[in-house]
Amino acid sequence: MTFRNPFVPPVTKAQLKSVGKSPDCLYWSATFHCWCLSGDWVRPYATTEKLLSELGLTINPESMCEVRTGSPEAAKYLFPIYWVCVGYDTKKHMNEVFGYLTDTASQAEATCRQLHPNFEIYYTCRNDQWEANR
Numbered sequence: 001m002t003f004r005n006p007f008v009p010p011v012t013k014a015q016l017k018s019v020g021k022s023p024d025c026l027y028w029s030a031t032f033h034c035w036c037l038s039g040d041w042v043r044p045y046a047t048t049e050k051l052l053s054e055l056g057l058t059i060n061p062e063s064m065c066e067v068r069t070g071s072p073e074a075a076k077y078l079f080p081i082y083w084v085c086v087g088y089d090t091k092k093h094m095n096e097v098f099g100y101l102t103d104t105a106s107q108a109e110a111t112c113r114q115l116h117p118n119f120e121i122y123y124t125c126r127n128d129q130w131e132a133n134r
Helices: 013-018 047-052 072-076 107-113 128-132
Strands: 026-029 033-037 081-089 094-104 119-126
Touching: 033 047, 081 107, 081 128, 094 107, 107 119, 119 128
Parallel strands: none
Antiparallel strands: 026 033, 026 094, 081 094, 081 119
């Protein structure tokens, strides 16, 4: 099962805090188009669903419905802007893209730097601008 609704995360920030995890460890991946987890506690190749179930968290069923930006279903969600940080991971030696739902580009960059200290940001833009230029 993947969480492909970019407007509804599988768990809330309060749920993550309740199990001792940082609320910022859950992020929308522009690369994989689903919700992902980051942090030193995340095991390689473990799915987001598996990790959240191990923590005993209840999954929001709306997060499993795929919703496309600009679709009629997307209109019902009031959400911050989806920002994309494009850059290079100096540890993995590969280009990478990370997406964040924040109000400003600087908030997205700050979150990206906090979660991915080895990531060199080339630029940050709105998702719709990035999609149009890829």
